[in-house]
Amino acid sequence: MVRTRFAPSPTGYMHLGNLRSALYTYLYAKRHDGKFILRIEDTDQSRYVEGAVDVIYNTLRDIGMLWDEGPDVGGGYGPYVQSERKAMYKPYAEQLVKAGKAYYCFCTNEELDARREASSAKGEVWKYDKHCLHLSPEEVQKRIAAGEPHVIRQNIPRSGEASFDDVIYGHIAVDCAELDDMVLIKADGMPTYNFANVIDDHTMAITHVMRGNEYLASTPKYNLLYEAFGWEKPVYIHMTPIMRDASHKLSKRDGDAYYEDYLKKGYLKEAIVNYVALLGWNPGDEREFFTLDELKEAFDVTGMAKSPAIFDVNKLTWMNAEYVRRLSPEEFTRHALPYYEQAGVAGMNRDILCRILQPRTEIFTQIPEVVDFLTALPDYDAELFTNKKSKTDAVVSAGVLDFVIPALTALPEWTETALHETLLGMAEARGMKNGTLLWPVRIALAGKMVTPGGAIEIAALLGREESLRRLNFGRSKL
Numbered sequence: 001m002v003r004t005r006f007a008p009s010p011t012g013y014m015h016l017g018n019l020r021s022a023l024y025t026y027l028y029a030k031r032h033d034g035k036f037i038l039r040i041e042d043t044d045q046s047r048y049v050e051g052a053v054d055v056i057y058n059t060l061r062d063i064g065m066l067w068d069e070g071p072d073v074g075g076g077y078g079p080y081v082q083s084e085r086k087a088m089y090k091p092y093a094e095q096l097v098k099a100g101k102a103y104y105c106f107c108t109n110e111e112l113d114a115r116r117e118a119s120s121a122k123g124e125v126w127k128y129d130k131h132c133l134h135l136s137p138e139e140v141q142k143r144i145a146a147g148e149p150h151v152i153r154q155n156i157p158r159s160g161e162a163s164f165d166d167v168i169y170g171h172i173a174v175d176c177a178e179l180d181d182m183v184l185i186k187a188d189g190m191p192t193y194n195f196a197n198v199i200d201d202h203t204m205a206i207t208h209v210m211r212g213n214e215y216l217a218s219t220p221k222y223n224l225l226y227e228a229f230g231w232e233k234p235v236y237i238h239m240t241p242i243m244r245d246a247s248h249k250l251s252k253r254d255g256d257a258y259y260e261d262y263l264k265k266g267y268l269k270e271a272i273v274n275y276v277a278l279l280g281w282n283p284g285d286e287r288e289f290f291t292l293d294e295l296k297e298a299f300d301v302t303g304m305a306k307s308p309a310i311f312d313v314n315k316l317t318w319m320n321a322e323y324v325r326r327l328s329p330e331e332f333t334r335h336a337l338p339y340y341e342q343a344g345v346a347g348m349n350r351d352i353l354c355r356i357l358q359p360r361t362e363i364f365t366q367i368p369e370v371v372d373f374l375t376a377l378p379d380y381d382a383e384l385f386t387n388k389k390s391k392t393d394a395v396v397s398a399g400v401l402d403f404v405i406p407a408l409t410a411l412p413e414w415t416e417t418a419l420h421e422t423l424l425g426m427a428e429a430r431g432m433k434n435g436t437l438l439w440p441v442r443i444a445l446a447g448k449m450v451t452p453g454g455a456i457e458i459a460a461l462l463g464r465e466e467s468l469r470r471l472n473f474g475r476s477k478l
Contacts, residue, residue, distance in 0.1 A: 001033075001034055001035060001207070002028070002034025003029070003035045004028055004035070004206065004208050004209075005037040005038070005039050005209075006026070006037070007200070008056055009040075009044065009193075010040060010042055010049060010052035011047045011048070011052055012049050013055055013260045014055060014056065014059045014258060014260065016242055016250060016257060016259060016311070017250070020239065020242060020280065021239060023063075023065065023276060023277055023295075024237075025210045027277075028210060028237075028299065029208075030296040031296055031299050034207075036065070037068065037069045037070065037077070037080070037206070038060070038067035039070070039071075039204070040056070040080065040082065041082050041193065041196065041200075042081060043082050043083070045083070045190070055260075057072065059259055062269060063269060063273055065292070077204040083190075086189065086190060086191075088199070089184075089191035089199055090152075090185055090189065092199050092229075093184045096152075096229075100155060102184055103132060103135075103153055103155055104132060104150050104152055105152070105183075106143055107131055108149075112128075128180055133155065150187065151186055152183070152184045152185040153182065153184065154184055154195075156179045156180070156181050156182075156224065158176065159175075159176055159177060162224050163220060164222075164223045164236055165236070166236045166238050167237045168237060168304055169238060172220070174217075182194055182218075182221055194218055194221065194222065198226065201234055202231050206234055207234055207235060208235045208237060210237040211237075211238060212238065213239060215238065216238055219236060239304065240306065240308045242276075242280070242310075243310050264365075266366065267316065267317075267320045267364075270291070271320040271323040274289060275315065277290060277299075280304060280305045281299070281304050281305065282303045283298045283303060317362050317363060320362060320363055321363075324363075329351070335364055336353070336354070336361070343368035343372065343375065344375040345371050345374050345461070348374065349461055352461055353371075355453075356457050357371070357452050360452050371452070373448050374458070374462065377473070378447040378448055384447070385397035385439070385443050385444075385477075385478060390436050391433070392436055392440055397439070397440035397443070398478040400436070401441070401444060401474060403430075404423070404441055405468065405472060407422055407426060408459075408467070409468060414460070414464040414467075416456060416460040419456045423437060423441065438454060438456075440474070441459070441471070442458060444471045444473070445458045445462065445470050445471065447470075447474075
């Protein structure tokens with residue numbers, strides 16, 4: 001059975017790169033009727049952020065990527081949090097020491113820094129020099145018994161080749177002479193990320209490892225560990241990075257790195273997931289819009305790219321606008337309500353707000369600025385009343401408002417239907433084009449040349465008292 005894993009570190013919000021890794025890993029498992037495992041990799045306690053594990057849970061659940069095994073749901077391969085597995089790693093490292101595939105190292109940080117600086121002064125690329133490799137077992141035990149701080153390092157062969165096959169990148173081989181003896185167990189007894197990663201993947205029976213291509217350079221060392229233990233290696237599928245442009249990664253500083261960033265900017269989660277799925281994967285046809293269930297059916301690693309994916313916020317915005325337009329009126333209003341409240345229009349007719357805003361909304365955070373005129377009439381210039389297309393100017397507008405204001409003042413009931421019949425009825429009775437009458441009315445009501453909705457919708461939203469106040473104010477400017 002296919003068993004994939006998403007193994008994030010609890011260091012904050014969900015990066016879009018991590019989100020895509022989770023998504024592809026999830027989709028691959030589901031496409032092959034396999035298991036999707038969630039593992040929390042918290043070996044680096046210095047980077048641990050309180051509450052970050054809940055962020056991981058909530059993000060995946062919010063999207064619908066439910067895991068088959070994990071810290072909170074259990075499974076037959078737990079614990080699923082690395083810090084809770086601490087006791088299991090060192091015995092594996094000691095097994096490697098006995099086999100000559102790893103060794104104890106007592107070099108201090110100061111000693112390592114000095115040797116690193118000396119190497120740099122010679123213009124050499126420094127790697128650990130196996131200084132402690134040839135310590136006798138007796139000396140090792142003596143120093144351990146004395147409480148001397150130490151680590152356990154992988155013993156990389158001095159010569160030969162370390163290689164692996166990747167589904168995307170093909171066969172990759174590295175000269176062992178170029179590889180460093182990486183630390184497996186740190187001085188505090190915790191495993192390094194690289195070592196814990198291998199042990200966990202094997203003991204959790206992970207069959208397919210999908211991760212970012214920044215781990216391509218480490219994978220030869222991982223494979224040497226698999227070989228040292230005599231374990232079957234997983235299938236590797238490395239993903240290209242997501243870039244802001246050809247030379248810059250997505251960054252927290254620019255507010256474009258995290259899933260939560262885009263939720264706060266008013267994007268729909270469905271649009272974000274759909275767009276992220278297409279960053280580095282092509283379905284092989286012309287389709288662009290996918291639900292999560294449709295992605296499960298369509299996803300295939302043959303469609304994954306070898307080149308970096310460029311995150312185009314304009315394309316995401318376009319896609320989000322399409323998703324917004326496909327919402328039911330009730331769904332649109334539910335998403336828009338916090339922004340109505342922010343703008344101070346939540347008490348206005350929501351049916352009308354939905355009708356005029358949904359076709360024009362790309363992201364929900366645009367709403368407050370778009371409807372700001374409803375809560376406060378802008379300071380506008382009388383020149384707005386002049387419009388060639390509507391054949392209006394100051395004189396025509398003044399005349400229109402002179403007969404519109406009394407008619408609306410006498411209106412028995414202030415409804416959208418009554419406003420429509422009255423205003424268009426007056427235009428017809430006077431042989432006037434609708435636009436010629438409605439332009440000055442809308443300008444007086446809104447004080448803006450461009451508005452969502454026309455004069456009738458705006459008047460219905462504002463109500464009788466505020467509409468008449470604004471119409472009289474507009475007439476006074478002419």
